[in-house]
Amino acid sequence: MAHIIAISNSKGGVGKTTTCFSLGACLAEAGRRTLVVDLDPEADLTVAAGLDVEALTWSVADVLDVDGEKAGGQRRSVVYATAVDRLYLLPSNPRLAEVERRLSERPNYERRLARELASFNSMYEFVLLDTPPALGGLTLMALVAASYVVTPVQCEYYSARRLTRILNVFRAVQGRFNPKLAIYFLPTLYDQRTRISRGVLTQLQQSFPDQVLETVIGVDTRLREYAATAEPITLYAPSSRGTEQYRQLAREMLGKLQGA
Amino acid sequence: MAHIIAISNSKGGVGKTTTCFSLGACLAEAGRRTLVVDLDPEADLTVAAGLDVEALTWSVADVLDVDGEKAGGQRRSVVYATAVDRLYLLPSNPRLAEVERRLSERPNYERRLARELASFNSMYEFVLLDTPPALGGLTLMALVAASYVVTPVQCEYYSARRLTRILNVFRAVQGRFNPKLAIYFLPTLYDQRTRISRGVLTQLQQSFPDQVLETVIGVDTRLREYAATAEPITLYAPSSRGTEQYRQLAREMLGKLQGA
Ligand SMILES: Nc1ncnc2c1ncn2[C@@H]1O[C@H](COP(=O)(O)OP(=O)(O)OP(=O)(O)O)[C@@H](O)[C@H]1O
Ligand SMILES: Nc1ncnc2c1ncn2[C@@H]1O[C@H](COP(=O)(O)OP(=O)(O)OP(=O)(O)O)[C@@H](O)[C@H]1O
Ligand SMILES: [Mg+2]
Numbered sequence: 001m002a003h004i005i006a007i008s009n010s011k012g013g014v015g016k017t018t019t020c021f022s023l024g025a026c027l028a029e030a031g032r033r034t035l036v037v038d039l040d041p042e043a044d045l046t047v048a049a050g051l052d053v054e055a056l057t058w059s060v061a062d063v064l065d066v067d068g069e070k071a072g073g074q075r076r077s078v079v080y081a082t083a084v085d086r087l088y089l090l091p092s093n094p095r096l097a098e099v100e101r102r103l104s105e106r107p108n109y110e111r112r113l114a115r116e117l118a119s120f121n122s123m124y125e126f127v128l129l130d131t132p133p134a135l136g137g138l139t140l141m142a143l144v145a146a147s148y149v150v151t152p153v154q155c156e157y158y159s160a161r162r163l164t165r166i167l168n169v170f171r172a173v174q175g176r177f178n179p180k181l182a183i184y185f186l187p188t189l190y191d192q193r194t195r196i197s198r199g200v201l202t203q204l205q206q207s208f209p210d211q212v213l214e215t216v217i218g219v220d221t222r223l224r225e226y227a228a229t230a231e232p233i234t235l236y237a238p239s240s241r242g243t244e245q246y247r248q249l250a251r252e253m254l255g256k257l258q259g260a
Numbered sequence: 261m262a263h264i265i266a267i268s269n270s271k272g273g274v275g276k277t278t279t280c281f282s283l284g285a286c287l288a289e290a291g292r293r294t295l296v297v298d299l300d301p302e303a304d305l306t307v308a309a310g311l312d313v314e315a316l317t318w319s320v321a322d323v324l325d326v327d328g329e330k331a332g333g334q335r336r337s338v339v340y341a342t343a344v345d346r347l348y349l350l351p352s353n354p355r356l357a358e359v360e361r362r363l364s365e366r367p368n369y370e371r372r373l374a375r376e377l378a379s380f381n382s383m384y385e386f387v388l389l390d391t392p393p394a395l396g397g398l399t400l401m402a403l404v405a406a407s408y409v410v411t412p413v414q415c416e417y418y419s420a421r422r423l424t425r426i427l428n429v430f431r432a433v434q435g436r437f438n439p440k441l442a443i444y445f446l447p448t449l450y451d452q453r454t455r456i457s458r459g460v461l462t463q464l465q466q467s468f469p470d471q472v473l474e475t476v477i478g479v480d481t482r483l484r485e486y487a488a489t490a491e492p493i494t495l496y497a498p499s500s501r502g503t504e505q506y507r508q509l510a511r512e513m514l515g516k517l518q519g520a
């Protein structure tokens with residue numbers, strides 16, 4: 001059974017895709033067979049892995065599509081290798097937005113992703129889910145399918161202010177669909193030179209002691225540049241500060257595994 | 261007739277809310293009576309202006325709600341003053357997400373915001389629309405109601421890569437709903453110290469010469485700090501580089517007015 005980790009925050013641009021790809025690469029580097037799933041119709045994770053989004057025949061849209069029952073046999077062929085050993089990708093494409101619209105009108109759609117991932121579970125030790133900056137149907141399906149949710153929180157005002165509301169939404173998902181969901185907050189884009197960054201980090205650690213992870217991801221230009229290279233940070237800049245911090249995150253998450 | 265400017269980019273965290281509030285404040289400072297409208301259910305613009313989102317009785321959700329016909333007389337009371345003379349706010353609250361879901365199932369909902377803004381048009385010279393990081397119903401209504409759309413583009417890889425797709429969506433809106441929509445790209449979070457920032461800016465100017473504005477908004481810590489103060493950047497840090505750049509943007513947009 002794979003450990004499923006959703007990466008979710010309705011705030012945009014806080015490092016969700018960067019965290020999904022970097023953490024996935026570090027888990028693969030540590031010998032764990034890992035699948036990263038792109039649940040954002042804008043497909044940044046698919047782009048980060050170097051695939052041509054417009055050229056994809058199959059994507060996660062087909063796996064989730066209710067009328068996709070006919071695609072059964074094709075499922076195995078939606079998973080792509082990446083530049084990293086033991087790291088695989090289930091890509092997205094813009095069709096996913098229309099599939100989400102159709103799916104969310106059907107009763108009990110929330111468990112659809114969890115059901116579909118079951119056929120991938122036996123092949124991977126970790127499945128990481130990248131989500132769009134919204135609390136819509138795709139994010140809800142990810143929260144229902146996951147055992148853990150990691151919320152990257154940029155050390156800035158808007159991101160921090162939303163956390164109480166986000167925590168309430170996660171608690172509602174725990175209550176209604178998925179009692180085992182463990183909730184973690186990951187401070188990202190931390191810039192020790194600015195007062196606001198230091199202030200927000202301290203506030204996070206005081207207000208959410210049970211959720212905030214020990215690992216803090218600092219601002220690192222390498223974590224901007226990797227996106228254009230089709231490689232994750234572990235290959236693009238293996239000894240950068242950003243890579244070391246994501247390796248630390250991988251170790252911290254390995255330490256928290258339920259029934260590891 | 262007010263000039264309506266939508267601020268839209270499906271990429272998250274690129275400075276949409278910051279641009280809407282800062283540009284609004286600079287237009288008000290230049291003597292133009294301006295309304296900023298928060299079309300994001302996460303309500304960051306409402307927070308930036310210092311309002312308590314949970315305590316609001318009326319918001320833009322009531323203005324747009326199809327069953328909101330009964331709220332007619334209350335319309336005037338949804339507009340709040342801000343810390344700046346001549347700058348007013350039509351706030352959001354989380355109920356907007358549910359209103360968007362209901363509205364987008366009705367035929368011809370796309371023109372709903374344009375119709376509702378007509379009753380505000382005579383009172384303001386400018387109406388600026390802040391939108392969520394998505395290409396959903398709220399953003400579509402904003403693009404149909406607006407005469408101009410300004411897309412903040414962070415000088416980073418994912419943001420730049422999406423522009424061709426975003427331009428196609430805007431062109432489709434022009435063709436189907438709003439032929440007068442003028443499209444502009446605003447480089448934001450520009451950091452002249454990094455190679456990737458300089459590279460993306462040059463690429464933007466070469467690939468989209470007709471859309472890219474002359475104004476470039478650089479990285480400025482003051483444009484992070486303002487969010488916690490209930491003031492726009494023009495009051496919080498009136499002589500900062502960020503404020504000067506947004507004043508330049510206001511002048512550039514005033515120069516482009518259709519039939520000014
Ligand atoms: N620690 C970091 N240091 C510097 N840059 C970073 C860091 N983490 C992410 N970035 C950069 O910040 C930008 C936003 O990150 P990313 O796209 O991963 O966020 P996101 O939350 O997935 O955005 P969206 O809400 O649009 O999906 C990207 O250009 C990314 O390369
Ligand atoms: N030029 C700038 N320099 C430094 N910080 C900035 C600048 N512009 C915006 N910011 C900060 O970057 C963060 C993201 O900006 P903002 O929230 O305005 O983006 P957005 O596109 O509205 O995000 P979302 O997609 O979540 O709605 C905020 O903390 C904001 O204060
Ligand atoms: Mg992303």
Ligand SMILES: [Mg+2]
Nearest residue numbers: 276277300304
């Ligand atoms: Mg915003």
